[in-house]
Amino acid sequence: MIEFLSLLAWLIIFVIIVVITYRVHHKINAYKADDNEVKVEALQIFQNWLYTLIVIVSICGIGILYLFLKGTIWEGHLFEWLNLTVRWMHITFGIVWIGASFYFVFLENALNRTKDIRDELAGNLWAVHGGGFYYLEKYKLAPNKIPKDLHWFKYEAYFTWLSGFCLLAIVYYFNAKYYLIDPEVLDLNVLSAISISIISLIIGWVLYDQMCKKLIKNKLVFTIAMTVYLIFFAWFYTQVFSGRAAYIHFGALLGTLMAANVFFIIIPGQKRMVNAAKKGLAPNPEDGKAAFIRSYSNNYFTLPVLFVMISNHFPSTFGNTYQWIVLIAITIGSAGIKHYLNVREKGQISIWVMPISVLLLLSVAFVTAPAKANYEDCKEIVSFEEINTIINNRCTTCHSANPTDDIWKVAPNGVKYDTAEQIFNLKDKIFQRVVVSKNMPFNNNQTKMTQEERDMINCWINQGAQK
Numbered sequence: 349m350i351e352f353l354s355l356l357a358w359l360i361i362f363v364i365i366v367v368i369t370y371r372v373h374h375k376i377n378a379y380k381a382d383d384n385e386v387k388v389e390a391l392q393i394f395q396n397w398l399y400t401l402i403v404i405v406s407i408c409g410i411g412i413l414y415l416f417l418k419g420t421i422w423e424g425h426l427f428e429w430l431n432l433t434v435r436w437m438h439i440t441f442g443i444v445w446i447g448a449s450f451y452f453v454f455l456e457n458a459l460n461r462t463k464d465i466r467d468e469l470a471g472n473l474w475a476v477h478g479g480g481f482y483y484l485e486k487y488k489l490a491p492n493k494i495p496k497d498l499h500w501f502k503y504e505a506y507f508t509w510l511s512g513f514c515l516l517a518i519v520y521y522f523n524a525k526y527y528l529i530d531p532e533v534l535d536l537n538v539l540s541a542i543s544i545s546i547i548s549l550i551i552g553w554v555l556y557d558q559m560c561k562k563l564i565k566n567k568l569v570f571t572i573a574m575t576v577y578l579i580f581f582a583w584f585y586t587q588v589f590s591g592r593a594a595y596i597h598f599g600a601l602l603g604t605l606m607a608a609n610v611f612f613i614i615i616p617g618q619k620r621m622v623n624a625a626k627k628g629l630a631p632n633p634e635d636g637k638a639a640f641i642r643s644y645s646n647n648y649f650t651l652p653v654l655f656v657m658i659s660n661h662f663p664s665t666f667g668n669t670y671q672w673i674v675l676i677a678i679t680i681g682s683a684g685i686k687h688y689l690n691v692r693e694k695g696q697i698s699i700w701v702m703p704i705s706v707l708l709l710l711s712v713a714f715v716t717a718p719a720k721a722n723y724e725d726c727k728e729i730v731s732f733e734e735i736n737t738i739i740n741n742r743c744t745t746c747h748s749a750n751p752t753d754d755i756w757k758v759a760p761n762g763v764k765y766d767t768a769e770q771i772f773n774l775k776d777k778i779f780q781r782v783v784v785s786k787n788m789p790f791n792n793n794q795t796k797m798t799q800e801e802r803d804m805i806n807c808w809i810n811q812g813a814q815k
Contacts, residue, residue, distance in 0.1 A: 354412050362405050369398045385496065403510065424757035430518050438511035442657070445504040446650045452501075453647045456640075457693035459486060468492075489633060490625040498622070502615050509607035516600055520545070520593055526755055526791045530590035544588055545597060552581060552601045553608045564641055578679060582672040591666035591787060592659075598675060599656025602649045609642035647690070651682035664716045667785025674712055681708040718784040726807035732768065732815050735808050739765045739778075742795040743788070753794075760790075768815055775813045778805065 372395050379387040410430065417423045459471030470486045520528045524538040528545070536544070555577065563570040581601055585594035617635035624631045655678055659665050668674050684705030691698045746756040747765045765771050771778070781788035782797070783806045789795045808814075 355409075355416070358405070358409050358412055362402075362409065365398060365401055365405060369395065369402065372398060380496070383496075407514070421757075424755065427518065427522065428758065431515070434511055434515045434518060438508065438515050439657075441504055441508040441511055442653075445508045446654070448501050448504060449643070449647050449650055453644065453690060454693050455484065455486070456644075457690055489631045489636060490621055492625075494622055494625045500615070500618075502610055505607050505610040509603055512600065512603055516545075516596065520596065523755060528589055528593045530593075530792050532792060533586075533590060534588050536588070541589070548581070548584070548597070549601055549604045553604055556605050557608070557612070560642065560645070575680070579672075579676050582676045582679070586672040586675075590792070591663075591671050594671065595656055595659045595666045595675060598679075599653050599659075602653050602656070606646045606649050606653070609646055613642045614639040648683050648686050651686050652679040655679070655682055663781055663785035663787045664718075665712075667781075667787040668716050670715075674716060677708055677712045681705045681712070684708070718779075726811065729811060729814075730804050730808040732771075732808070734804060736768065736771065738797070738801045738804065739771055742797040742801065745795055746790060755791075772813060772815055775809055779809050783809070 372391055376388055376391045376395065379391065414423075414426065417426050455473060459473055461471040465471060468487055468489075468491070470488045472483065472485045475482045475484065521542050524541050528541050529536050529538070556574075559570065559573050559577065563573055582594075582598055585597045588594070589597060617639040620635050621631035665671070665674050665678070682705070684701050688698055688702040688705065691701070743765050745751065746753045747759050747763050749759065749764055749766055751757060751759060763774060763777070765774070783802055786802065789797050
C-alpha cells in the first residue's frame with residue numbers, strides 16, 4: 349500500500365512540474381517577443397531549476413519502482429533496462445560534447461588571423477558542410493552589443509556527467525560486491541568502497557584545479573605535474589578496486605575534471621564576460637583566458653575517456669598484471685595523438701609526437717599479448733568432454749539460454765555455452781578471458797574455477813581445440 353501511494357504521489361508531483369515547465373517556456377517566448385530581457389533571463393534561471401527538479405524527481409521515481417520490484421524476478425530486468433537506457437543517454441550526450449570540443453578546438457586552430465581581419469576580431473573562417481557555406485568570426489573579447497539569441501554550449505557537458513554518474517551508480521554501486529570490489533585486491537565493505545569512489549572524484553578535482561591555477565603559466569611544469577597526477581590515480585584505483593572498476597573510475601575522474609571545468613570555470617567566466625559587455629564595460633580578458641585553457645585541457649582528455657568507455661570489452665587491458673601501466677600508457681599515447689592533430693590543424697608539423705604515440709600504443713599491444721603456452725604439463729590429450737564439463741560447471745551459470753545467476757537473468761553480451769558448437773566457436777574468447785586475463789568466471793571467480801581447469805582449457809586450445 350505504501351509503495352502504491354508513493355507511486356501515485358510521485359506521478360502527481362511529476363505531472364505538476366512538467367506542466368509548470370511548459371507554461372514557463374511559453375512565458376519566456378512571450379517575453380522574448382516583447383524584448384523584455386530582464387523577465388526572460390529570470391524565467392530562464394527558473395526554468396533551469398525546473399529541469400533539474402525533473403531529473404531529481406525522475407530518479408526518485410526509479411527508486412520507487414525499485415521498491416515495487418525488489419526481490420521479484422523483475423528486479424534484474426529493471427537494472428538491465430536502466431543500464432541500457434542510461435548508457436544510451438551517456439553515449440549520446442558524450443558524442444555531442446566531445447564533438448563540440450573537437451569542432452571548437454579545430455575552429456581555434458584553423459582561424460585566419462592575418463588576412464583582412466577587423467581590429468576587434470581574433471580571426472575568421474570560411475567552411476562548407478552539408479551543401480551550405482558558413483562564415484564564422486571570433487572576437488578578441490566580445491562584440492560591442494551582445495545578441496539576444498546567444499547559444500551556450502554547456503548542457504551537453506552537464507548531462508554527459510550526470511548520465512555517467514548514474515551509470516556508475518547502477519553498474520558499480522548497486523552491484524558493488526560483483527563489480528566494484530575485488531577481495532584479492534582490497535577486501536572492502538560496500539559503504540567504504542562507494543565512499544572511496546565518490547571522495548576520490550572530489551579530491552581529484554580539487555588537486556587538478558589547484559594545479560591549473562598555480563602551475564599553468566609554465567607549460568612544462570604543468571605537463572609534468574599532470575602526468576604524475578594521472579599516474580598516481582591510475583595506480584591508486586588499481587590498488588583499491590577490481591580491474592574493470594579501476595579503469596572506469598579513472599575515466600570517471602577525467603570526465604569529472606572536464607565537467608567541473610565547464611561548470612566552475614568556463615561558464616561562470618563567460619557569464620561575467622557577457623554581463624560586462626551588456627553593461628558597456630570591457631570584459632576581463634583573464635576570464636576568457638582561463639576558459640580557453642580549461643577548454644583546451646578538456647580536449648586532451650577526450651581520447652583517453654573514449655578508451656575507458658570501451659575498455660571493459662577488452663580484458664587484455666584491465667585484466668593485465670600491470671593494468672595501471674597499461675592504462676597510463678594508453679592515456680599518454682592517445683593524448684599525444686590528440687596533440688598531433690591539434691598542431692596539424694594549426695598548419696604546423698610535429699615530427700616526433702605521432703610516431704612516439706603510435707609506438708607507445710603498439711608496445712602496449714605487444715606487452716599485453718598472451719605468453720606462449722607451456723606444453724610441459726600437457727602430457728595427455730585433453731578431450732572436449734573434459735572441457736565441456738568445466739564449462740558447464742563454471743560458466744553456464746551466466747552464459748546460458750537460462751542463466752541461474754542472481755545478477756544475470758540474460759546471458760551477458762548474448763554469449764552462451766549450451767552446445768558444443770557454441771563453445772568451439774567462442775574458444776578464442778574463452779582463451780582470452782579464462783587463460784590470459786583470468787577475469788572469468790565473473791565476480792572474482794564466483795564459481796571457483798581452479799588453476800588446473802584453466803590449464804586444461806589452455807592445453808585443449810593449444811592442441812587444436814578438437815571437438
